[in-house]
Amino acid sequence: MDKAALCKPCRLGDPERNDTLIWLKNKEGRPEWFYSHSSILTDKSKYFADQLSHLISSNLIEIQCSEFDYDHHVKLLRLLYLPAHSILESLNSVKSALGVLELAVAFQSEEIVRCCIQYLEAVPWEDKEEEHILKVVAKLGPVAMPISARIQPVDFTATKNVFVSAVRFAMSINRPCPPFGDELKTSAQEQVEYMLGEDEDLPLVTADDEVRSLVRTGLSKICELFEQELSSLLSEPNLASDTAEAKILHSLSDLEWMCNILPKMDLMKEFVSNWAEISPNVLSIVEDQKLDFLMWGLKTKLIEVTAKVLDAVGYGNVILPAPCRVTLLKTWLPYIRKIKPLLDSKGNEETGFPHKMDENLCQSIEGVIVSLILSLPSNDQADILADWMTADQVRYPDLSEAFEVWCYRTKSAKRRLMEGLNKVGNATISL
Structure with missing residues (x-):
């Protein structure tokens, strides 16, 4: 093999230089093979390193996945081949990042776990996505602390400060500045009413x-x-x-x-x-x-x-x-x-x-x-x-x-x- 071929980076699915086959059950229930490389798998995932250390005759790793997480498995395999600085750029949705995060924890891929958590901590969430995030974070433990910090309950002083600020806007105690005065006041009134109806800790503030x-x-x-x-x-x-x-x-x-x-x-x-x-x-x-x-x-x-x-x-x-x-x-x-x-x-x-x-x-x-x-x-x-x-x-x-x-x-x-x-x-x- 010439020098250029040796220096060429490994790619998932490359049939020429692979030494490991990963078998996934795809969405239609048919098996799908991914040509991969033991050096990459061993370096990026403790799970794959352990699996490869126990293989004797052939480097074939079978992974069962459902129709719901098949795409996340494929995404994870592709991320294993990326350098650290490119993993974060490849995450493009909360749903995908959550799915990959759960698998990265299971496959013990610390680099991908770290990138997924960094991505989720930084991007905006929708209400439905937050419900899913709460479920996932609850299962991940300390590793998900950066995400947890964003959704954990705030202390009394912080709650009081937010409520007082909202009340001031809502009642125009400090006149809102134009051009968004009325819009801010209406929004503040809605939020004060919502907080009074939904926050179990707010009675301490209102007292x-x-x-x-x-x-x-x-x-x-x-x-x-x-x-x-x-x-x-x-x-x-x-x-x-x-x-x-x-x-x-x-x-x-x-x-x-x-x-x-x-x-x-x-x-x-x-x-x-x-x-x-x-x-x-x-x-x-x-x-x-x-x-x-x-x-x-x-x-x-x-x-x-x-x-x-x-x-x-x-x-x-x-x-x-x-x-x-x-x-x-x-x-x-x-x-x-x-x-x-x-x-x-x-x-x-x-x-x-x-x-x-x-x-x-x-x-x-x-x-x-x-x-x-x-x-x-x-x-x-x-x-x-x-x-x-x-x-x-x-x-x-x-x-x-x-x-x-x-x-x-x-x-x-x-x-x-x-x-x-x-x-x-x-x-x-x-x-």
């Missing part, structure tokens, strides 16, 4: 005094901004413009988002208190005659936010004294009773009118108002029910269930009173 103080500050700021923008609404030169309503709806959407996260932090009472405080001013502006035939989106969204407040109070998630519950109900019930038929009428008049109250929302509000009324002292119940029966709009909300319960309880109360008086009278006579 932290600094975090709770920050959220309270953000809530106060959002409420203040909403009230300011609402107060300046009547001075707008063009109230019919979409821009005027869009601006105030933006702040109101922030408040609605707060209603979603605060119950998960046991801070909904703060929202209810703020909402109850600003409600009289809010309604005085929204019910101004300048807005009689405008701002239907704003009026509908106000009912949606108020529904969350009533729900929290009516079902006992936020505990308020009876006088506060009475005030809250008497403040918003007339507005809801007034707006619902107006929205229905607009929907009937205009095709595609977008601001009709959702049927589920209507039922939810009606149910919670009934519950809220029945939690009040009897005299307050009587005042609200009397007002309902004398109002022009009695169809919504339908308080007949509350009225029936009130009548039953009143009769029962009178009966108990008379029974008590009779017992007292009989006791006096017997003396």
